[in-house]
Amino acid sequence: MSHLHYLSPSELSAALAVPDLTDPAQGPHALQLILNEILDAVRRDAGVPVVEHRLPPLVATADNYDRLGYAADDITRDSHYSRHLSPSVMLRSHTSAGIPGLLDQLRDAPAGHDQILALPGLVYRRDVIDRTHVGTPHQVDLWRLTNGPRLGVDDLHRLARTVVTAVLPGARWRVIPAVHPYTSHGLQVEVSVDGEWLELAECGLAGRTVLTRSDLDPGLWSGLALGLGLDRALMIRKGIADIRLLRSRHPEAVRQLGDLEPWQPVSAMPAIRRDISIVIDEAPDPELLGDLARAELDADADLLADLAVVADTAAGELPPSAAERLRIGPGQHNALIRLTWQALDRTLTDAEANALRDRVYRALHRGPVQELIAS
Template identity: 50%
Template sequence: MASAEYLSPVQLQRALTLRDLTDPAQGDHAIQTLLSTVVDALQGTWLNTVRYVRNPPAVAVRENYDRLGYDPEDVTRARRYTRYISPTVMLRSHTSAELPKALEQYADRTGIDELIVVPGLVYRRDVVDRSHVGEPHQVDLWRIRDTPDVSDEDMLDMIACIVQSVLPGAEWQVTDAVHPYTVGGRQIDVLLDGEWLELAECGRIHPEVLRSSGLDPQRWSGLALGLGLERALMLRKSIPDIRYLRARDPRIAVQMLTLEPWQHVSPLPPARRDISVVVDDEEDEETLGDLIRVALAEDAEVIEAVDLLDSTPHEALPDGARRRLETRPGQSNMLLRIILRPIDRTLTSQEANTIRNAIYRAVHQGPVMELI
């Protein structure tokens, strides 16, 4: 069951009315405090000017992909991963989509050393668990200068400043990463509790991105860094569940107003449901997660996780299982474990079964239905 070609009006309305936690006009949130901490640290280090760019999330496909150097055949463009509104318009998959137009504003200016800050919601098809949502918050931090000499040393200084702002005293390392809109790309990992965790990615702005925005790479240069704000805040405060960032429970909501460490809140008991479904081989945890979120809409908030326990292609199934499930070539039998745990209430058994059935109908593609 592939994702719909384009967003429905209801899906689009929900996406466009979702609260942007980075926007002070929509209420205070610790994400804003963390972002201000990062921006103030960078400005204090570079002594440059700061420009905020905040636009609605519907963007031209050309801005999200083409102007940033993505190959026309790049898998990330596929409808299974991108939320298209029409053939030429989409919900941005990264805040980097706002940068090519933002850079155009510098073409006739001189004496520029500016930090461009682009925060906001981005829209992806992702797994359902305690660390991922379909509409995460991201910020792009791009330093643009009308000199051609921004270097890898400048980039390492930027990385050190950001890590210290997000996680004071944390050990960090960089590894090579490839982005179509940067050169010398790096992934930034931090060491927490003995584990290396990704924090951000960055690089020097690609000359072709500059050139397409009317800036001569012989005269202009800069740095580009993308930071996932949920991940950064959860690491800073040791928050165990990404759903807490939007929780209405007063015990949790008040903690989402500061950068103070997370104080444990007793979780409510979970309801567990395992389902055996037939899906097309092309489906994965990300596309199934998106189907589930779309089907459940607001009720998706009660899902703590959907874990893939096992997947067996049609060809590897025993004959009896093929006959019982009525699978066909190109399909697989997946065993999914659904953990339901609302933040502020306990589900009844009937409510859990209703949600289980809704998830089953959303992802199952076989003719034999097993509802409860």
Template identity: 60%
Template sequence: MHTYLSLSALQSALTVPDLSAPDSGHAVSAMLASVTEALTQLWALPVVEHRPSPLVSVRDNYDRLGFSPDDVTRDSRYSRHISPTVMLRSHTSAGMPAVLDTLQPELRRYDTLHVLPGLVYRRDAVDRTHVGTPHQVDLWRLRSRGLLGVPDLNEMLGAVVEAVLPGARWRTTPSTHPYTTAGVQLDVELNGEWLELAEAGLVAASVLRASGLDPRRWYGLALGMGLDRAVMLRKGMDDIRLLRSTDPRISGQLNDLNPYNPVSTMPPMRRDLSLVCADDVDAEVLGDAARSALGLDADILADLAVLEVTPASALPAGAVLRLGLQPGQANILLRLTLQSLERTLTSTEANELRNRVYVALHEGPTMELITV
């Protein structure tokens, strides 16, 4: 059974500014423009940009893109459902079925690049490279009366890499996606390390057919990329929270794609928690709950690391009794890293934030709070 977002949680999600918007003046928007321009120069094709509502049907987000009924990403632990049939999109690909539907009456030759950028909404782990509302873009080239194949896909990948990290080495590894065939993961080399940049493939015949398009006549290339990650790689940034910083020393460097000049960082503070939680809980669920508990202070949480998970069956009887563990529960050792980007936290502030996370995540009968 799904759990559904409250009205206040929905309103909060919908008020997060979209930095990919053309009028944002932000590096995320500049990256989107760079990638789009690279592909238009490569192919000399018309471009159509779509910015549909982030509220989508569950059917468009999953079923029409080929996700199986039991796919784990459908679980409310990882996605944000509004009702049994409506959700906040978990990927910008959710907008493509509606785009494909508009092509049913098209009888002429057709060759167009469709660009779908914007925020996506997930329950994600907390660390310096993940956030619950990242920016994504889907780039789909759709053609009728003309083949598109793996050579065209590789050409696309090369142009995207050049737009994100000019001159970088890149490689592909096979990767399965429900809405593509010949799927690949695109990696780039940076400072001697291979890092994932995007995923891509040929549009699956089943997806075309679901929109009434004959796969013997229609072909497509599909590429999905995280814009936040692309900007971080391009500018040399190591903390995704910097992209929304209000510190003038930081925000003043976020209106272009020039290299980032690090500013002095505030010292981190760490707090360890011993929690009682369901034994199947994971970092994504805990991270989302922690963000929700902290509300406007969520950006101070730089990292949430699960250090150890010990189910009740593996603990001594005395520990089970002391913690009040029930069947199906576990003792979770968690480490919070608290760090403001703008100021130094006091110990009292760190303890207060720790307590808010503890109360939200702990399911045991006894609270162990720090006096603030």
């Protein structure tokens, strides 16, 4: 079993306080517009009902992993990547976690059942900090399940084409083979943006073992599964370069997040960079460091635009003078981390950047000697 760290009550409360911008109850947002365009497009193309399910973010670990075919020792179970409350309960790491329970409800479905399940919402991960990643991204799963005529690879390609066209009309796109534990014939869907291929979605045929775990006979039932990151889809559609803008309260950003028109640059505030030299207990993991920084900064997390590992040196490889100055222990590492601070609505002062730098330093540093700069 992978290493598990359980969320504290305050960590859980902070995670659950993040608003789901795909939910109309949180107020209008462009994420709802692009979600609706996708759902309308697949409904028209497939000619079958699309039923939207908004499920609670706390899920059984078995539904998030075991019933979807993940191995017991899969690395994604580790607390470096997922958020656990107990050995059996976690914050979902993908909206696919809602699928096993919905499949259970199909056991008594009448012959000829054909329906698309849509599961939008937030997912909860430990992730790097940069301008394209966030620890609580929005996602949607689309699963078409039928006990009528069998669905196959041609239907899968058609679903992928429909979704691409809804997100980015007229875009060049391609599929490449991909492996998912809950599908067969898996594909990664990529679109060409400014000459670069970017991942948009992943899909495949619903896996036999996923069906059988819900007592659905794979000889009678077949399905298509597609997962899409809605933040990435909206950023590609509108040409948004910084994911923090999706939650910005900057008036220019708020105004533009009411439609799907091309993004007009919001007044850029100057960035401030601070490097920190920290002692840590193992080789630096950008996902874990990013999550620790987010947790420490809390409401100020959006001020950190980027956290990058610049260098990593094991204790035994340091010059003796550096090892003595840091008082680094055997097996520890000295990592150079570059922090980029940038507010979206104002200019940060040097004093603010220094204070923020020290907060992150204290959260990440595991050595006995502290090097703080704020007065």
